[in-house]
Amino acid sequence: MKIQPCHCSAQTLFGFLFLVVLRKSVLGQFDLWVLVSWRDVRCLKCGDNMGNLFCCVQVDQSTVAIREKFGKFDDVLQPGCHCLPWFLGNRLVGHLSLRVQQLDVRCETKTKDNVFVNVVASVQYRALANQASDAFYKLSNTKGQIQAYVFDVIRASVPRLNLDDVFEQKNEIAKAVEDELEKAMSTYGYEIVQTLIVDIEPDEHVKRAMNEINAAARLRSAANDKAEAEKILQIKRAEGEAESKYLAGVGIARQRQAIVDGLRDSVLGFSENVPGTTAKDVMDMVLVTQYFDTMREIGAASKSSAVFIPHGPGAVRDVAAQIREGLLQASSVS
Numbered sequence: 014m015k016i017q018p019c020h021c022s023a024q025t026l027f028g029f030l031f032l033v034v035l036r037k038s039v040l041g042q043f044d045l046w047v048l049v050s051w052r053d054v055r056c057l058k059c060g061d062n063m064g065n066l067f068c069c070v071q072v073d074q075s076t077v078a079i080r081e082k083f084g085k086f087d088d089v090l091q092p093g094c095h096c097l098p099w100f101l102g103n104r105l106v107g108h109l110s111l112r113v114q115q116l117d118v119r120c121e122t123k124t125k126d127n128v129f130v131n132v133v134a135s136v137q138y139r140a141l142a143n144q145a146s147d148a149f150y151k152l153s154n155t156k157g158q159i160q161a162y163v164f165d166v167i168r169a170s171v172p173r174l175n176l177d178d179v180f181e182q183k184n185e186i187a188k189a190v191e192d193e194l195e196k197a198m199s200t201y202g203y204e205i206v207q208t209l210i211v212d213i214e215p216d217e218h219v220k221r222a223m224n225e226i227n228a229a230a231r232l233r234s235a236a237n238d239k240a241e242a243e244k245i246l247q248i249k250r251a252e253g254e255a256e257s258k259y260l261a262g263v264g265i266a267r268q269r270q271a272i273v274d275g276l277r278d279s280v281l282g283f284s285e286n287v288p289g290t291t292a293k294d295v296m297d298m299v300l301v302t303q304y305f306d307t308m309r310e311i312g313a314a315s316k317s318s319a320v321f322i323p324h325g326p327g328a329v330r331d332v333a334a335q336i337r338e339g340l341l342q343a344s345s346v347s
Contacts, residue, residue, distance in 0.1 A: 068098045075111045077145045080104070089145045109149050113139045113206055116156050118163040122171045124179055128219055132171060132179075133212035134163050134190055136205065144202030151201045162197055166190045176215060176223075183210040 071094050072078045078090040083102040090105075097103045118134045136159055140148040152158055170186050171179055179186070191208035198205060215223070276299055 068096050070095050070097045070105050076108050078108050079106050079149050081106050109145050118160050120164050120167045122168045124176045126175045128176045131214040132167050135209045135211045137207045138205050141202050148202030162194050166193045
């Protein structure tokens, strides 16, 4: 911002000298007080610093000052104390900060899939010391200039992308903004330090819809995973049952083989030890024994159903005959 000096009247100057004289009467150190305290005395008319009356100005650190001579640019004053003889036409017209400044720009635009979003760009910039005169004289509204370029680049880049791509390519958008600003602002004495896309805000309804789509996709994926797990579980269960039945069949086959071997040994041993008995008599006795064992097991089972079968002596003979006939028929078929 340019600062116009105040041309203080003689009355103001006399008032200032009067204050200096009063101060001298107390301390007795007139010259020392002027050198130390001239920056603290203000003009009674405009409130400006009275140091120019003594041709001395101070420029703070990280700041430069612009000096003009008879209305024309003369020099850039670096930090420190400078002699500025106003009676020779020298005038301090303003200061320029060299610190890094930040400007946040919020730009509303539309994506390729017709979704309105607010893109927030943060631009960090600073004036160049070697181009301070350009930065001071060529631009009257630095922030407005930067904001215009940010709007132009964002509204040219985002409409070519879908909403999801905008989030994925925000670094590319920031790089495009930075390149355009660097090219434009360098002619005005400004350096673009960094450009960041700090936020992308879709409409609230769009964000809610995106969250619902994401939730539905995750639920669908979870359902597929659950179904796949159940499928694997059923396959493993079936494989286990098949293996169990196979092993059960092997056990039953071995059991029957053992029974047949035992019956054969029993028939042979009984025939040898009991004269006059035949193999048929022995088989009838074995079958009757197995019949009664089966009846005992049915009766001892806790969840067995009622079974009604003949149980007289004649019925036992009939059962033995039926079993024997079944075995003989099976042997003839095989």
